Amino acid sequence: METLAALGPAALFMISMSITPGPNNVMLTASGANYGFRRTLPHLLGILGGCFLLFSGVALGLGMIFERFPLVQTSLRVIGSLYLLYLAWGIATAPPPRLGDIQGRPLSFWQAAAFQFANPKAWVMGLTLMASFLPEDGNTMVNAFALAGAAELVAFPCIALWAGFGMAIGRWLKGPRAWRVFNGTMGALTAACVIFILG
Numbered sequence: 001m002e003t004l005a006a007l008g009p010a011a012l013f014m015i016s017m018s019i020t021p022g023p024n025n026v027m028l029t030a031s032g033a034n035y036g037f038r039r040t041l042p043h044l045l046g047i048l049g050g051c052f053l054l055f056s057g058v059a060l061g062l063g064m065i066f067e068r069f070p071l072v073q074t075s076l077r078v079i080g081s082l083y084l085l086y087l088a089w090g091i092a093t094a095p096p097p098r099l100g101d102i103q104g105r106p107l108s109f110w111q112a113a114a115f116q117f118a119n120p121k122a123w124v125m126g127l128t129l130m131a132s133f134l135p136e137d138g139n140t141m142v143n144a145f146a147l148a149g150a151a152e153l154v155a156f157p158c159i160a161l162w163a164g165f166g167m168a169i170g171r172w173l174k175g176p177r178a179w180r181v182f183n184g185t186m187g188a189l190t191a192a193c194v195i196f197i198l199g
Helices: 002-018 023-059 064-068 070-092 109-118 120-133 140-172 175-198
Strands: none
Touching: 002 120, 002 140, 023 070, 023 109, 023 120, 023 140, 023 175, 064 070, 070 109, 070 175, 120 140
């Protein structure tokens, strides 16, 4: 019963965290515009899969690694920042998708899943979710998987909106110049997330 009682407040928390801007949602918007919703789906599902593993791991003690080994957290921040800058450059320099020769490609499931472990917003979500809403009764592992799974079910439509928003923008953009401005802006916003990571 305690598990069920925790799901309502946890769902509200996940909606508020998942629907607000962050590295994942900026990249989903850019991907939706450039590649469409269907080709962005592995990226989207990778975010959910990575967060599920991260959140479950936090509940089972992964978060304590940061407390015991601060260098691990610093290393993740640096790696995450460098990878985000690499992705930002790829987004900013992506050619217009309707000019035939598409050099780029959307993030794969595994790339998106792995990025969550270097994404500070995902860590904040996982740590807060499990510290605030994980029931104390019953099996901790079962409760952790149930809460993490429910959280990702709630997050799916929230982050899918960003990919859909990007797809809608992509239909409005006309001509190479408009695409260059859009991709440049999305790349700059992605790079700006590094300030959040290192701050």
